[in-house]
Amino acid sequence: MSASTIGLALEPVAPPIDQPFYDRLQAARSSFTKVDEHTVERGTGYGLRVSAGQAFRLVTVERAQIVDLCLTSAEDPTEHYAAGTQLAWEGGFVSRGNRIWGTAPRSRPLAACTADTLRPKDDASHARDHVSHGAHCNAHHWMLYTGTHPRTCYDNLRAGFAMLGLHQRYVHDNMNIYQKTALDPHTGQYLEGLSDAEAGDYIEFYAETDLLVVVSLCPQGSGADTLHGGDDDWVPYFDMPVYPIRIEVYDTGITPQGWPVSR
Amino acid sequence: MDTQHPRPMDRDFYVQAREAATAAQVVEQVDFDEPGAFLLDLGAGETASIELLSGAQIVNLLPFNTADPDERLWAHETCLLEGLWLTRYSRLWGTMARFRPLLTILEDTVVTPRRPGEMGAHHHPVYGGAGTPASWKWAGGREGTLTTWEQFAAALATRALPTTLIKDNACLFQKTRLDAPAQRLDILASDAVTGDRVTLFAEVDVTLMLALSPYVDGASATADIDESPRPVRITRTTAVAQPLGWPYPDMGYPDLALYLDETGTRATEAVPTPGREAILS
Numbered sequence A: 001m002s003a004s005t006i007g008l009a010l011e012p013v014a015p016p017i018d019q020p021f022y023d024r025l026q027a028a029r030s031s032f033t034k035v036d037e038h039t040v041e042r043g044t045g046y047g048l049r050v051s052a053g054q055a056f057r058l059v060t061v062e063r064a065q066i067v068d069l070c071l072t073s074a075e076d077p078t079e080h081y082a083a084g085t086q087l088a089w090e091g092g093f094v095s096r097g098n099r100i101w102g103t104a105p106r107s108r109p110l111a112a113c114t115a116d117t118l119r120p121k122d123d124a125s126h127a128r129d130h131v132s133h134g135a136h137c138n139a140h141h142w143m144l145y146t147g148t149h150p151r152t153c154y155d156n157l158r159a160g161f162a163m164l165g166l167h168q169r170y171v172h173d174n175m176n177i178y179q180k181t182a183l184d185p186h187t188g189q190y191l192e193g194l195s196d197a198e199a200g201d202y203i204e205f206y207a208e209t210d211l212l213v214v215v216s217l218c219p220q221g222s223g224a225d226t227l228h229g230g231d232d233d234w235v236p237y238f239d240m241p242v243y244p245i246r247i248e249v250y251d252t253g254i255t256p257q258g259w260p261v262s263r
Numbered sequence B: 001m002d003t004q005h006p007r008p009m010d011r012d013f014y015v016q017a018r019e020a021a022t023a024a025q026v027v028e029q030v031d032f033d034e035p036g037a038f039l040l041d042l043g044a045g046e047t048a049s050i051e052l053l054s055g056a057q058i059v060n061l062l063p064f065n066t067a068d069p070d071e072r073l074w075a076h077e078t079c080l081l082e083g084l085w086l087t088r089y090s091r092l093w094g095t096m097a098r099f100r101p102l103l104t105i106l107e108d109t110v111v112t113p114r115r116p117g118e119m120g121a122h123h124h125p126v127y128g129g130a131g132t133p134a135s136w137k138w139a140g141g142r143e144g145t146l147t148t149w150e151q152f153a154a155a156l157a158t159r160a161l162p163t164t165l166i167k168d169n170a171c172l173f174q175k176t177r178l179d180a181p182a183q184r185l186d187i188l189a190s191d192a193v194t195g196d197r198v199t200l201f202a203e204v205d206v207t208l209m210l211a212l213s214p215y216v217d218g219a220s221a222t223a224d225i226d227e228s229p230r231p232v233r234i235t236r237t238t239a240v241a242q243p244l245g246w247p248y249p250d251m252g253y254p255d256l257a258l259y260l261d262e263t264g265t266r267a268t269e270a271v272p273t274p275g276r277e278a279i280l281s
Ligand SMILES: [Zn+2]
Pocket: A068, A136, A137, A138, A152, A153, A154, A217, A218, A219, A220, B001, B002
């Protein structure tokens, strides 16, 4: 069906891209050199600095684990991941080939997704892993279900930012990695799914600028257990299995092209 | 994120407030058709209506707590709680630490006809964020046009507030359809007509930051838009009800002292949440 038939008026935004640059980056992946790694323990958060031209991977260690991921410019921490722009420009999921966009006024790529080993097992619904939007769980969500709250993603992200000398107001709406979900196209309500990730899967991002990377391992774990399956099926937070994630940092040998680029 | 977390709602209260709003006394009325965002301060319990005066016009809305602008619309969490599209009795939720309703929609007169190929299209998506200078430029928009982001920035400057407060906004009267596989929002020509309105109930003392989108009604490709935004009428009334407040009695609610400082705003010391800090190795 053509766009005009269905009344589509506003065309998708197409920022310029230097595709040969990203082709060269892909071709160089086999020579990326690991320079650092850190295993983020169950139910915690972490913050680290990744230099422009480095890449970082989020690797599942035991099985899928929902990771809330914030990206902030190290040069100007008021510039950060822009979930709304990402949704508008690149869609609701993040995978290889997507650039990761920052806030206005610069609206530049902060990173680019260069690898994603996860393979969807079931395309029956529109839900997929690596959601580009949706913010983070917080004390309010958990209080509602359990009457108490663990270290929620908001707390974990706050702690991760504190590691980097930044306070809680720098926590922003984030990507949800290894979380499988979608918005129902008819109702606009969220659909839930279980992550398709297996142990050893990873997603890799190339830093287009000096970045502060902050992650939270969601206390909801892999998403396989629910807080709200029904009156007799609530899982207290302290019983929910949560899994570690390993962050690996690589030197790529490729200097970012900067922004803006010519098309 | 947690994808299912219903919140209690006293529906009867809002039904009565809606009824009261039809007879409320007007205290302020402005016809608004110029570039530059409009700031409207609403006292708790007051209402504001945005009414179309000359056909469909997308109106971008970013509300914030008048006394503490750090508490502002949390579009992503509102989407989780209310769904992607707003309508009558949708609540617009604010950011941490309080995460409470800032506004509730009492009336939405826009009708979405069902046309072939438009299944799932609705008005008033709570997700905006594309109204930036870059979006306008890369879509081929006319140079010199004030985008929503620039209008918001200028309006915030009049109160000495920084642009870093700009978050994703709600898009009143905009019609969108969700492209399901990509989960991307397609913008369609709005079905709203002259006289359509959205009425908002202030749950707290709140400032509405409103901007007329340069995309007008969403009916034309960006590069083809040469029409100025169409006028809307903004009407503020006296209080129609005393807001119920949040949380409701006997509702679980976290200790806000974990997040707020002595001024009642989010603490700006770079420290983890007290009692939940022993997490870093
Ligand atoms: Zn979480």
